[in-house]
Amino acid sequence: MFDSLSQRLQDIFRRLRGDAYLTEKNLKEGLRDIRLALLEADVHVDVVRRFIEQVREEALGAKVLESLKPAQQLVGVVHRQMVNLLGGEEDAWKIPAVSPATFLLVGLQGAGKTTTANKLARWLKRSGRHPMLVAADWRRPAAAEQLKLLSEQSGIPLWAPPGPMDMESLARRSREEARRAGLDLILIDTAGRLHVNTELMEELTALRDASSAAEVFLVADSMTGQDAVRSASEFHQRVDLTGVILTKLDGDARGGAALSMRATVGVPIRFVGTGEQPEALELFHPDRLASRILGMGDVVTLVERAQEVYETGEAEKTAARLRKQEFTLDDLREQLRRLKRMGSMDQILGMLPGVASLPAGLAAGDGQLVAVESILDSMTVEERARPQVLNGSRRKRIARGSGRSVSEVNRLLRQYSEMKRMLKTLSRRPGATARAMFGLQKGRR
Amino acid sequence: MNPFSRLFRGLQRTRQGLRRGLGRLAGGSPGAGDFEVLEESLLAADVGPRLTEEILCALREEGGKGDLLERLRSEIHRRLEVAEPAKMVEPTGPEVILLVGVNGSGKTTTAGKLARRFSEGGRKVILAAADTFRAAAIEQAEAWAERAGCQVVRQATGSDPAAVVHDALEAARARGADVVLVDTAGRLHTRQPLMEELTKIHRVAGRAIEGAPHQVLLVLDASTGQNGLHQARGFLRAAGVTGVILTKLDGTARGGVVLPIIAELQVPIRYVGVGESVEDLLPFDARLFVSGLLEEDASSPAGAAL
Structure with a gap:
């Protein structure tokens, strides 16, 4: 996500880097390019205008003009303004301490409310709350059925109203159901609606009032264009998001809608959905996203994800095995699985600084991961522990079992032995890690 | 109910805006301000910065004869027209x-x-x-x-x-x-x-x-x-x-x-x-679509909601 915008901005800054001074002329050109990049990223025209004015004002301050490194100065200014626009360094969201608390999920049709309801319920459960889902979308055919199936998979209690009912009853019965089941958080998935549909919007106001909702989340599609501002402000007027x-x-949405909504409606962005898996929901951090957009990388998120996936003990155990060069194919398989749980290869690489400027295609690695995993899965336990037993006929069997060619199996084994050789070097010269990693990257193809 | 009136109902709220924005140029030749109004209107309709620039260029080159809004409409119309693909073999089955x-x-x-x-x-x-x-x-x-x-x-x-x-x-x-x-x-x-x-x-x-x-x-x-x-x-x-x-x-x-x-x-x-x-x-319907695209209040692109 945001790759294209960060790519554009990096190009702009690189061009400015050639200039010795930030002059009014090259500033004007730089700002024109930034304007274009933001518009292409679907940032609202009004927001773009305001943003550009603020950047120009700050950049025209004497300090910047006298600066010897115009590109860096401008990056700094743009970054500061971008963080501001995204909500500044505001406090991270905390789950309201009310019990039972009611959360509403509202939004346009197709924004992803039902999918998000399930993801958010799982997130809240991981954070120690006891959520109950309420399937209150009786307009879209089979919407309740969808949430029911998802909640069963997640092991989250769900209450589905037997049929359409007024909002007071919906709120009251939800509370009763939650109390009976001993649950402390009610998450209501409402029907998608257009912000111009007065009748349905009034219904939402009624539900908000009847349930005295602690949180009203607008679920919004990141691919939305200029209209994001209008729909978000209509919802805000009705239900105080x-x-x-x-x-x-x-x-590959550039997420301009995020900038626009934050800047005009003034409501913080709390979560972002980053995939189809039910775990793919993350807390939102303005400063990190601003860095991402500007191509400064999002190492903090990468480290956090890694921490979630690797329990500390596990990581140490792996490190110890690496040092002792006992790294077997079984360990490799385990590592791949963990890597996959961190997200797709593109996502992981996208969090590294400067990766936006890598040539496209270099980041395409998911397919290969799947291939490697299927080959490893087709081996016996003994084969993974002692790869030296892998003779020609075993390799043929593995190729058949995994639906890959023998040469792919051979290549994997070759890479594995290269890796072992590298580990040997690494344990002797700790400083060589970076170079060795890069070698591994190139060897992937 | 005529199905088209459904579509119009949505559009009516925002009618006249662009015309009002352009109102003051009636008669005279369009100035830079008018093109700005058009630009904002196109951008706010998600036409995108590149195509917006292209359309504005075309309008500037034409040299300011006739109603600007009318010319804009036909520029957009032209871009909506696509040669119907040659009918492939008529499907024999479904x-x-x-x-x-x-x-x-x-x-x-x-x-x-x-x-x-x-x-x-x-x-x-x-x-x-x-x-x-x-x-x-x-x-x-x-x-x-x-x-x-x-x-x-x-x-x-x-x-x-x-x-x-x-x-x-x-x-x-x-x-x-x-x-x-x-x-x-x-x-x-x-x-x-x-x-x-x-x-x-x-x-x-x-x-x-x-x-x-x-x-x-x-x-x-x-x-x-x-x-x-x-x-x-x-x-x-x-x-x-x-x-x-x-x-x-x-x-x-x-x-x-x-x-x-x-x-x-x-x-x-x-x-x-x-x-x-x-x-x-x-x-x-291209005609309806174009009027929907343009009849927006360009002076406040975010609309009445803000």
Whole structure:
């Protein structure tokens, strides 16, 4: 996500780097390019205008003009303004301490409310709450059925109203159901609606009042264009949104809608949806996203994800095995599985600084991961522990079992032995890690 | 109720804005301020900065004769016109229509509305519930089929969508159906394996019935921004999109991203969705679409809501 915008901005800054001074002329050109990049990223025209004015004002301050490194100065200014626009360094979201607390998920049709309801319930459960889902979308055919199936998979209690009912009853019965089941958080998935549909919007106001909702989240599609501002402000007027959840950020949407909504409606973005798996929901951090957009990388998120996936003990155990060079194919398989749980290869690479400027295609590695995993899966336990037993006929069997060619099996084994050789070098010269990693990257193809 | 008045109802609130913005130039030649008004209006309609610049350039070069708004309208009109593709061999068996698009664009709903439309036109329709991924998508398709009074071919959730399509096409031939509507799972155009799955569905359809799928329609949410162009490219590559259906046009989004899409892909818009009920799917009307795109209050592009 955001790759294209960060790529554009990096190009702009690189061009400015050639200039010795930040002059009014090259500033004007730089700002024109930034304007274009933001518009292409679907940032609202009004927001773009305001943003550019603020950057120009700050950049025209004497200090910047006298600066010897114009590109860096401008990056600094743009970054500061971008963080501001995204909500500044505001406090991270905390789950309201009310019990039972009611959360509403509202939004346009197709924004991803039902999928998000399930993801958010899982997130809240991981954070120690006891959520109950309420399937209150009786307009879209089979919407309740969808949430029911998802909640069963997640092991989250669900209450589905037997049929359409007024909002007071919906709120009251939800509370009763939650109390009976001993649950402390009610998450209501409402029907998608257009912000111009007065009748349905009034219904939402009634539900908000009847349920005295602690949080009202607008679920918004990150691929939305200029209209994001208008729909978000209509919803805000009706129900006093407390936050926005931005969905489908795992595509190549540049997320201008996020900037626009934050800047005009003034409601913080709380979560972002980053994939189809039920775990793919993350807390939103303005400063990290601003860095991402500007191509400064998002190492913090990468480290956090890694921490979630690797329990500390495990990591140490692996490190110890690496040092003792006992790294077997079984360990490799385990590592691959963990890597996959961190997200797709593109996502992981996208969090590293400067990766936006890598040539496209270099980041395409998911398919290969799957291939490697299927080959490893087709081996016996003994084969993974002692790869030296892998003779020609075993390799043929593995190729058949995994649907890959023998040469792919051979290549994997070759890479594995290269890796072992490298580990040997590494344990002797700790400083060589970076170079060795890069060698591994190149060897992947 | 005349279906077009439905579309107009949504547009009326915002009428006259652009005209008011341009009002002061009546008679005289347009100045820089007028072009700014036009620019903001096009940008706010999601036309995108590149095509907006191109349109403005064309208007400037023409040299200021005639009503600026009228000239703008015809510039946009020109860009909506696409040469109808030469009719391929008339389908000998059932016509197969594949609906593709990103998550939440409205494929299943559109499939249901199309089914109803074709059924009412006297054609025998089979709906292939090929979204085997999303929970309860099959049940949703079945509910729509019931409303439309057509048959459904389905398998269990999680089964191979290409197999569902194969079954549906076999069934259509056996039962003498006229149209097969294939509702596929929503997928982001960046997810390579899922796009390959779509290519496979396309291939399987072609093996079951010659020349199938006869139409591949990209279902696009009208509120989509410039990402719509990336979506269109991705689905064109994977499934050979032949047309666009623009959904949810009854809100305040104006769907301007179809302009760069049409400019690049050279495929027509087939239908627009303007409401939630079964009859709210209309054949595309360029004249109505252009007025919807332009009659916005350009002096405050974010509109009355702000």
